[in-house]
Amino acid sequence: xxxxxTLCPYCGVGCGLLASGDGTRVTRIRGDxxxxxxxxxxxxxxxTVAQTLxxxxxxxxxxxxxxxxxxxxxxxxxxAIAAAAEKLDTMLQQFGPQAIAFYLSGQLTTESQYLFxxxxxxxxxxxxxxxxxxxxxxxxxxxxxxxxxxxxPPTCYADIELADTFLFIGSNAAETHPITFARVQRRIExxxxxxxxxxxxxxxxxxxxxxxxxxxxxTDLALLNGLLYLLRAxxxxxxxxxxxxxxxWEELSAMLxxxxxxxxxxxxxxxxxxxxxxxxxxxxxxxGLITFWTMGVNQSAAGTFTSNAIINMHLATxxxxxPGCGPFSLTGQxxxxxxxxxxxxxxxxxxxxxxxxxxxxxxxEQLWGLSPGTIYPHAGYxxxxxxxxxxxxxxxALWIVGSNPAASMPNLPVVRAALERAELLxxxxxxxxxxxxxxxxxxxxxxxxxEQEGTFCNSERRVSLMERVVAPPGDxxxxxxxxxxxxxxxGFRKGLEFAEAxxxxxxxxxxxxxxxxxQSALTYExxxxxGPQQWPYPALGGSSARRYEDGHFPTPTGRARFFARPHLxxxxxxxxxxxxxxxxxxxxxxxxxRTKTALVPQLNKFDPAxxxxxxxxxxxxxxxxxxxxxxxxxxxxxxxxxxxxDANIPPGVVFMPMHWNELWSPRASPNEVTTDxxxxxxxxxxxxxxxxxVSAYASHDVAATESMGSLKAPSQPSAT
Ligand code: SF4
Numbered sequence: 169x170x171x172x173x174t175l176c177p178y179c180g181v182g183c184g185l186l187a188s189g190d191g192t193r194v195t196r197i198r199g200d201x202x203x204x205x206x207x208x209x210x211x212x213x214x215x216t217v218a219q220t221l222x223x224x225x226x227x228x229x230x231x232x233x234x235x236x237x238x239x240x241x242x243x244x245x246x247x248a249i250a251a252a253a254e255k256l257d258t259m260l261q262q263f264g265p266q267a268i269a270f271y272l273s274g275q276l277t278t279e280s281q282y283l284f285x286x287x288x289x290x291x292x293x294x295x296x297x298x299x300x301x302x303x304x305x306x307x308x309x310x311x312x313x314x315x316x317x318x319x320x321p322p323t324c325y326a327d328i329e330l331a332d333t334f335l336f337i338g339s340n341a342a343e344t345h346p347i348t349f350a351r352v353q354r355r356i357e358x359x360x361x362x363x364x365x366x367x368x369x370x371x372x373x374x375x376x377x378x379x380x381x382x383x384x385x386x387t388d389l390a391l392l393n394g395l396l397y398l399l400r401a402x403x404x405x406x407x408x409x410x411x412x413x414x415x416x417w418e419e420l421s422a423m424l425x426x427x428x429x430x431x432x433x434x435x436x437x438x439x440x441x442x443x444x445x446x447x448x449x450x451x452x453x454x455x456g457l458i459t460f461w462t463m464g465v466n467q468s469a470a471g472t473f474t475s476n477a478i479i480n481m482h483l484a485t486x487x488x489x490x491p492g493c494g495p496f497s498l499t500g501q502x503x504x505x506x507x508x509x510x511x512x513x514x515x516x517x518x519x520x521x522x523x524x525x526x527x528x529x530x531x532x533e534q535l536w537g538l539s540p541g542t543i544y545p546h547a548g549y550x551x552x553x554x555x556x557x558x559x560x561x562x563x564x565a566l567w568i569v570g571s572n573p574a575a576s577m578p579n580l581p582v583v584r585a586a587l588e589r590a591e592l593l594x595x596x597x598x599x600x601x602x603x604x605x606x607x608x609x610x611x612x613x614x615x616x617x618x619e620q621e622g623t624f625c626n627s628e629r630r631v632s633l634m635e636r637v638v639a640p641p642g643d644x645x646x647x648x649x650x651x652x653x654x655x656x657x658x659g660f661r662k663g664l665e666f667a668e669a670x671x672x673x674x675x676x677x678x679x680x681x682x683x684x685x686x687q688s689a690l691t692y693e694x695x696x697x698x699g700p701q702q703w704p705y706p707a708l709g710g711s712s713a714r715r716y717e718d719g720h721f722p723t724p725t726g727r728a729r730f731f732a733r734p735h736l737x738x739x740x741x742x743x744x745x746x747x748x749x750x751x752x753x754x755x756x757x758x759x760x761x762r763t764k765t766a767l768v769p770q771l772n773k774f775d776p777a778x779x780x781x782x783x784x785x786x787x788x789x790x791x792x793x794x795x796x797x798x799x800x801x802x803x804x805x806x807x808x809x810x811x812x813x814d815a816n817i818p819p820g821v822v823f824m825p826m827h828w829n830e831l832w833s834p835r836a837s838p839n840e841v842t843t844d845x846x847x848x849x850x851x852x853x854x855x856x857x858x859x860x861x862v863s864a865y866a867s868h869d870v871a872a873t874e875s876m877g878s879l880k881a882p883s884q885p886s887a888t
Pocket of ligand 1: 177178181182183209211213215347348
């Protein structure tokens with residue numbers, strides 16, 4: 169069978185794949201050499217995608233249970249649709265639209281994200297629509313919107329070959345964005361480019377660094393302010409750019425007076441010499457500086473402020489809006505950028521419109537053919553607030569699509585309580601069981617990449633079309649199809665009766681016309697003919713690889729905005745009872761909560777089991793040894809894991825990967841203990857930092873630790 173163009177379902181690099189199949193199974197998969205994100209290269213996760221399609225843990229049929237204590241039973245799709253519609257309608261009639269919420273995913277296609285968002289905000293009139301992007305990118309998105317006037321990075325991957333100075337801050341790109349990182353590595357080798365990595369741990373990314381700054385966790389904002397102090401002192405500012413294209417410099421400059429090198433170095437726990445060295449590298453690029461950041465910055469109570477500080481540095485030095493430089497927020501999920509464009513957050517509407525803005529609501533009502541005043545005028549609940557609202561009994565019904573919040577959300581005891589309390593829980597997923605499905609009343613089976621047509625938008629704003637290579641298994645269908653069917657069964661047909669994904673994309677791209685993320689000239693036909701394209705792609709002009717090259721920013725003044733963001737100590741700091749600082753993250757061969765990757769032997773070979781990484785000095789002080797089973801406790805709960813004694817992490821800090829959870833390794837999730845404190849601007853949880861203690865696991869609960877890292881699939885109820 170001929171090879172078809174599709175996309176990797178994992179990270180925000182957005183690698184193109186070529187796949188062929190025999191109708192039911194994918195028989196060959198390789199990197200697409202024509203795709204500008206990867207030029208044919210793929211990592212181990214991308215290379216093993218086919219194995220995740222016919223995994224024994226695929227959800228192949230709809231399932232339904234009458235009561236929480238009843239078993240989930242396989243039912244025909246028509247019965248599941250009728251049950252979901254009837255139960256949702258009951259909630260709507262009894263409690264009104266504000267009792268209904270949706271939790272979506274950056275792994276859905278743009279078309280599915282759009283249809284769910286339209287159904288919720290336009291038909292049901294609830295803005296309680298949030299997504300797992302809230303856990304991932306919302307601080308970067310909020311900072312780019314505040315500083316530059318629009319979400320979405322100003323840079324592109326091609327800038328890597330034009331830059332000669334790289335700063336990675338809060339990003340272990342070697343493991344989380346391996347194909348983009350390999351591109352940076354090639355550039356470093358070829359042009360002797362400089363690379364600074366800011367990370368408390370010595371990660372794989374540090375191996376490429378000319379300078380590693382192992383700052384104290386939570387001091388990245390102090391570091392960035394200190395660097396800008398030195399750049400100002402060394403005369404490295406671009407006064408012409410500041411005067412011509414920005415507002416707010418005076419206020420920021422006044423704040424920088426409080427950030428001299430000795431204060432910064434002390435706060436960050438690094439030598440003054442290293443701070444000065446970093447400022448010299450950043451201030452003297454031969455060609456250009458790119459700063460990459462991701463969850464290490466975003467998943468913090470100061471995530472927006474720190475992202476603002478990254479942009480401050482680029483604006484002040486004029487390292488933006490021209491080839492080979494710029495602030496580059498790397499997206500975690502493959503279509504988080506598409507989701508943000510679609511407005512699948514509780515404060516957004518499509519086309520980067522804000523719910524709080526009456527003109528934006530009126531325009532979307534016009535575009536959606538709704539009566540004026542239909543869209544509820546207030547933002548809905550963000551992810552953390554949504555689960556709190558369920559626990560208060562305010563939200564009664566939740567529809568989760570393509571996400572596993574019972575494992576991925578912070579402070580899991582609170583999330584599990586909410587899932588237990590929800591009067592109606594619809595879970596739509598491609599995999600079963602997951603930590604979340606055990607709470608579901610209705611389960612709907614979803615198609616994944618290679619089984620459906622659709623678009624994704626990657627970290628560099630590039631929209632790619634994926635073709636259907638094989639049919640989905642059993643009764644699985646594209647996510648948007650289920651939304652359309654349930655909406656139709658509830659009587660909401662107007663504006664939702666799309667026959668195919670391409671029609672949804674046509675409508676979505678049209679509603680972006682005139683907006684900063686204008687992609688109104690993009691169609692499936694064009695994407696098939698010309699290949700993946702970056703937005704903006706307006707009807708009157710072509711694609712734009714870099715943004716703001718004309719010096720105009722889509723802010724009210726047309727100028728970018730500096731923000732004076734002082735470093736503040738974080739809310740939860742180590743104390744006598746919880747003396748260690750826990751940070752969480754990812755490893756290269758697992759994905760999120762392992763619903764996809766748990767049964768791929770090639771991946772488990774490299775990263776087989778959960779662990780707690782701890783410095784030898786801490787281990788010795790606690791009388792713990794490598795390989796020992798330990799318990800990790802915080803004010804919120806406790807987690808079990810295996811100790812990995814490792815000098816690559818500083819004393820006082822421990823690290824746990826986020827992938828292992830209850831289903832595969834009982835109580836192994838770090839989210840049993842993480843905090844649900846959030847950033848005040850972006851409402852992103854501070855998943856990277858909480859106070860804990862670690863001790864030997866002395867319980868006789870052998871079963872809890874025996875299966876850590878087990879590769880055996882959890883048993884599934886039989887399909888009857
Ligand atoms: Fe997939 Fe990311 Fe690997 Fe590319 S780098 S193959 S998108 S996981």
